[in-house]
Amino acid sequence: MPNPLARREKTMQTYDILILNGPNLGSLGQRQPEIYGSLGMDTVPAMVQELLGDNASLVNLTFFQANGEGALIDRLELARKEGVAGVAFNAGAYTHTSLAIADCLAWIEIPTVEVHLSNVLARTEDPIRQHSYMGKSVIGMVAGFGVLSYALAVQALYLHLKTA
Numbered sequence: 001m002p003n004p005l006a007r008r009e010k011t012m013q014t015y016d017i018l019i020l021n022g023p024n025l026g027s028l029g030q031r032q033p034e035i036y037g038s039l040g041m042d043t044v045p046a047m048v049q050e051l052l053g054d055n056a057s058l059v060n061l062t063f064f065q066a067n068g069e070g071a072l073i074d075r076l077e078l079a080r081k082e083g084v085a086g087v088a089f090n091a092g093a094y095t096h097t098s099l100a101i102a103d104c105l106a107w108i109e110i111p112t113v114e115v116h117l118s119n120v121l122a123r124t125e126d127p128i129r130q131h132s133y134m135g136k137s138v139i140g141m142v143a144g145f146g147v148l149s150y151a152l153a154v155q156a157l158y159l160h161l162k163t164a
């Protein structure tokens, strides 16, 4: 008689999620903490664990940061080849300037959540931060929660992928 628990384990789907950071996001916690917070990316896995509980083991997180536009596009193209299920992407200033990154997201067909540490919509001193080139190619955006924004994006991706 087959063990029903073993069968359940076999059918548990796992998701490879890429957490991608763009320019000036390599030293989080040190860069302008009054805007971007004092926590580093190393705190994200514990936050994901807290948000997803037992289901945290169903998401495999990979982290990548690059300052250059080309390197970010190369990493997204690689993610497509690898069959990555979802991307939590903080493109930094490229969010507001890069047609090339927007073009990449428009064709690779990986569900992507746009992430920002700060609440870009409230940064009225720099109106350009309220515009996102990538916005039309992402499934949603999380902004304003410091590094928690990444964990919330992973949670959103997990639930989105699970119910898709």
Ligand code: DQA
Binding pocket: 023, 024, 090, 091, 092, 093, 094, 095, 115, 116, 117, 118, 119, 120, 129
């Ligand atoms: C940012 C907001 C961008 O406007 C800025 O250029 C960044 C960080 C954020 O996470 O709040 O580098 O993406």
